[in-house]
Amino acid sequence: MATAFKSLASKLCGVIVRGHLTTKSYIPKAHLSVYNPKYVEPVLDKDTLSKGLEDDDIRHHRPVKAPTTDLSISPLFYDDDIRKFTNMMMKGGNKERVREITRRLLENIKHMQVEKYNKTATDEEKSQIECNPVTIFKQAVENCKPLLTTIRVVKSGVAYRVPICARPSDQRFRAMKWIIESCRDKERRIPMENKLTWEIMDAYNNQGKAVRKKQEVHRICESNRAYAHLR
């Protein structure tokens, strides 16, 4: 009985986790959670919700966690990348402000792309224009991700910079940091959302400061390639 319950639980948890990862949701780290481990994650995906629960579903008799503030404010923050980007941009805990910046940023991108779409004449060109701002944002971050980074290795008293393959979380952090930092360097009077719009459109087209920073890191790795075996 106990083993049957365990296997069912693991199966269901697998479904819940997989659903969260493939669609859009957020799982807080288990060791940081204040919830009893018996609490299950909330399901926010509308398709999953409309399906309803099966008779043997574990969620019939388990308490469910409340969604976080971010998630209850806007479905925009169901997306892990966007939530991360927003949090990284935040200064002094002023989350409301950065939420607004993110919203306006995506709105700006949408306006730009739709304008382009309407101005083009042929259907062929129109089909090539991406109008989904979230896709553009993700592609821009993807274009800024460094494949390699260097680590410091000390061998016989000499410090070497050894190129290694960057971890996915590190790649994402670097890409977002570079995008934000390059916007902070620009003219101060211009609103952040406008600067970010330009930077992200540049990065989407593989140009701009953030992409150049990535290439710089790759250059450093290339110049230190002789030490790659020291890892």
Next chain:
Amino acid sequence: MRPTDVLFKTASVKKFTNYRDLGFKYKVVRIPALKDEIKSRQPKTESATCVNEMSRMMDCWKKTDFNQSACSKETEVFMQCVAAAKAASQEARDRAAKGLPVKGSNFRPSKQVNEMLARYPQPASNLR
């Protein structure tokens, strides 16, 4: 010259105390019994993986002025190699956690050997 029994009887040799009969045959420095534990040994750290693939990718970058989209083929090969290396190291870790020997070796991990040795302890001494 080793002192024979006859020589040993003479007074002149008797004064050398280091030839005296101590009453035992062997001095036991260490007890001749196996210990219940072995040295804990860390598995060998892996050498750098995918160095060739990485250098091939860097060559391509240098040719195309660090344009990543022009080197998609090399990048893909490199990523595949990294994924394979990661899977291999994960497998090795899983095997170590289960207490299985490293691939291509018959030696069990030291932690598991210690557990087994502790279960059946050796006699305190084999001396009779």
